[in-house]
Amino acid sequence: MALPGEKALGEKALDKKALGEKTNTEYNCTTPYVPIAGRCLFFESLTKGTWGNMQTICQLLGGDLAKLDNSDVIGEVAVYITEHVIPEASYWIGASDEAKEGEWLWSDGSQVRMGVPLWYHCGSTIEPNGGVKQNCAAISSNRFYYITDEDCSGEYYGICEYYWT
Incomplete structure (x- = not known):
């Protein structure tokens, strides 16, 4: 039996509703966003553009380039791309070190976790x-x-994320 305020064994240790967070099934993503991994994402797969172009498109849609900050999110995004979008393509996401070389930040200003499991690392290639x-x-x-890190002037599709406030 759990003490008052504690979770009983078998209950989730993290109660997202109590924290005011939305669960994946509670998201009501507005078009063109779709719920993926507890987030509202949009895959711009009709028009390619530079990183800056894609960021502008995302901002015009009320979001920004996506923050793919954990392997679970990246895994669900990969599945969605292979099943619903263009799998043999590259997509801009919301991280950059343009402000200071080597200091990778997400569009919201938070630091990007470096190394595996997020960054490509195969043989002698370490991103x-x-x-x-x-x-x-x-x-x-x-x-x-x-x-991977790429030349910002490259022409890729983009992944946008709507940030709940």
Whole structure:
């Protein structure tokens, strides 16, 4: 038996409703956003653009480039892309080190977790590895949807996220 205020064994340790967070089934994502991994995401797969172009499109839609900050989210995004969008493509996401080389930040200003399980690491290729020439983050099927650093002027599709306030 649990003491008052404690969770009984078998109950979730984290009660999202008590914290004021929405669960995936509670999200009512407005068009063009769809609920994925507890977030409202939109995949711009009709028009390619630079990282800045895609960020502007996302902001015009009330969001920003997506914050894919854990492997569960990236996994669900990869499944969605392969089932519903264009799997053999690259997608801009909301991380960059343009402000200060080597200091990767999400569009909301929070730090990007470095290394595995988020960044691509295979053999001698360890991302990010582009130095001052590659300052924007993307995911693509040819890197198994791990994060890579790319030239911000490259033309890719984008993943937008609507941030609840």
